[in-house]
Amino acid sequence: xxxxxxxxxxxxxxxxxxxxxxxxxxxxxxELTNWRAKPALFFGGKFRIIDFPLSNCINSGVRxxxxxxxxxxxxxxxxxxxxxxxxxxxxxxxxxxxxxxQRYSDSWYMGTADAVFQNIDxxxxxxxxxxxxxxxxxxxxxxxxxxLAYHAEMDADMTVSCMEVPIEEAAGNFGVMSVDRDHRILxxxxxxxxxxxxxxxxxxxxxxxxxxxxxxxxxxxxxRKDAKNDDSDHDFGxxxxxxxxxxxxxxxxxxxxxxxxxxxxxxxxxxLDSFWQANMELVEPTPSLNLYDPxxxxxxxxxxxxxxxxxxxxxxxxxxxxxxxxxxxxxxxGSCIRKSLLFSNVRVHSYSEIEQAVVLPDxxxxxxxxxxxxxxxxxxxxxxxxxxxxxxxEDIRRGFRVTEKGVTLVTREMLGQSVGGL
Numbered sequence: 001x002x003x004x005x006x007x008x009x010x011x012x013x014x015x016x017x018x019x020x021x022x023x024x025x026x027x028x029x030x031e032l033t034n035w036r037a038k039p040a041l042f043f044g045g046k047f048r049i050i051d052f053p054l055s056n057c058i059n060s061g062v063r064x065x066x067x068x069x070x071x072x073x074x075x076x077x078x079x080x081x082x083x084x085x086x087x088x089x090x091x092x093x094x095x096x097x098x099x100x101x102q103r104y105s106d107s108w109y110m111g112t113a114d115a116v117f118q119n120i121d122x123x124x125x126x127x128x129x130x131x132x133x134x135x136x137x138x139x140x141x142x143x144x145x146x147x148l149a150y151h152a153e154m155d156a157d158m159t160v161s162c163m164e165v166p167i168e169e170a171a172g173n174f175g176v177m178s179v180d181r182d183h184r185i186l187x188x189x190x191x192x193x194x195x196x197x198x199x200x201x202x203x204x205x206x207x208x209x210x211x212x213x214x215x216x217x218x219x220x221x222x223x224r225k226d227a228k229n230d231d232s233d234h235d236f237g238x239x240x241x242x243x244x245x246x247x248x249x250x251x252x253x254x255x256x257x258x259x260x261x262x263x264x265x266x267x268x269x270x271x272l273d274s275f276w277q278a279n280m281e282l283v284e285p286t287p288s289l290n291l292y293d294p295x296x297x298x299x300x301x302x303x304x305x306x307x308x309x310x311x312x313x314x315x316x317x318x319x320x321x322x323x324x325x326x327x328x329x330x331x332x333x334g335s336c337i338r339k340s341l342l343f344s345n346v347r348v349h350s351y352s353e354i355e356q357a358v359v360l361p362d363x364x365x366x367x368x369x370x371x372x373x374x375x376x377x378x379x380x381x382x383x384x385x386x387x388x389x390x391x392x393x394e395d396i397r398r399g400f401r402v403t404e405k406g407v408t409l410v411t412r413e414m415l416g417q418s419v420g421g422l
Contacts, residue, residue: 009145012152013061014092017128018144019119020053021112021210022136023070023100028271030401031411032377035419037069039136040076042360042378043269044282044291044298045325045341048079051300052141053134054095059296060144063093064126067136068115070100070108083301098122111234117223123216131219133236135210139278140266141289141296142211147253151213157248158218160185160241161211163255163266164204170195173268175208175237177252185250190237209255209266212236218248265289273405276375279341279358283323305329305344317350327361335365343378356389377411379419 026038033041039050050067057065069076077097084095098119100108109115116123116133123131130151132144142161151159162177170176176195177188188208189195195205222240226232232239244250255264265288269275281287291298305328310319317334324337327344334350340357348354352369360378365371369382372389376382388395389408396402401409412419 009149010061012130012148013063013145015129016062016064016132016144016148016213017123017126017130017216018057018062018065018132018134019098019116019123020050020057020065020067020134020136021115022050022067022076023073023109023115024137025071026137026270029275030272031409031413032272032275032375033072034411034413035072036075037071037073038270040073040079041269041275042343043139043275043279044289045327045343046302047298047300048076049139049269050076050079050136051083051298052139053136054084055296055298056140056142056144057134058299060142062132062144063087064128065095066098066119066122067095068098068100068109068119070115073099079301083299096122111232111238112236113223113226113232113240114234116219117227117234120220120223124220128216131214131216133212133214137270138209138266138268139289140209140264142255142264142266147211147213147255150253151251154251155249156213156251157215158241158244158250159213159253160188160250161209161213161255162206162252163209164198164201164263165207166203167195167197167205170205170207173270175210175241176205177208179206179252183252183254185241185245185252188237188241188245190235190242206252206254208237210237213253272375272401272403272407272409276358276373276403276407280339280356283325283339283341285323303329303344308332312350373406374408374410377409379417380410380412380415381417382410383415 022039024038026033041049043049080097087093147161172191172193175190176192178186178196197205267278269278308326308330310332312319312334319332319334321337324340326342329345330342332348335348335352338355340354342359343361345362346359348365349367351367352365354371356373357371359376362379363376365382366384368385370387374389392402395408399414
């Protein structure tokens, strides 16, 4: 593959339309997605998951984007309107919301491929040379310009972005492929229980990231064909990819860190343990995901809030946070926060101890509370003196959810409090 210049990549990105699939339920996140779609879930102190693929698009120069919504999309749509509604269509840019609206059938979106098929007319109106189909529920940073350049130089009909992951992690969770020496895909299996390993590493397999590039007319042709197949699940991984790899040029693009060609950051925060762990990684002194890189900002909607505040400096009542991230609007009053991540507008009252906690926005933690290894959902009020994360049996008795790895989830419903504003 020949080196490509900035102007070449710019032409490719300008001629690309991105469609982000953001209608997923995220059922493995249990109560965290009872009232919101997974892409609308908070992450990293001030962001939502959808902000990462959207920021990747904008930073890569792909500025025509459609976001497909379906499952409990109110908070997602509200966030998109507030944070991503400022682009100018007359300048050839824009983030459009594409809700399930039964444009081509009487059904809602029936699968990932059907979600794109039902918006063919909208995509065609943009007259793109390439279409990128992106997952809306993963956290990562990726320059899509490199993948588009690879796709163009291989003259591929379809390109699948992938990376090596441990076999035990991929089993039952990711689409897995095998490739030849030129990275042409030979086989693709959707979420196999026993993934095939890569030839040079028996512990890893090549997993799909759920990100694809197509030649536009080729994509339309395959979607029309799939739509006529009543036996299809209308899914890219289950149906489209396996049906085209033998007769068409379908290549795997290995996603790697461009700095030193090592495994890049990509997290599927699809269950409570992985969601908690990915947030905890951010409070490390040198996190795997650099949110502070001005060359690749993560854009989002952010309320105008006052700075975080820490008050009282008595020996038994000191407001402080150690190895933690604390967002705007927070007040830490005479309590100690350790290895935790607090989203906006969190209030922690005196004499409390918070450790290894992911605390979503608008939470109030009363006096004398002890929280450890917890996820506190948005808007919870933790009663005075409550201890969570120290006694598994007691947490379960109270109705909290405790994961296999000992993370305790607390929501307003579990506390008997009203739900709203998610």
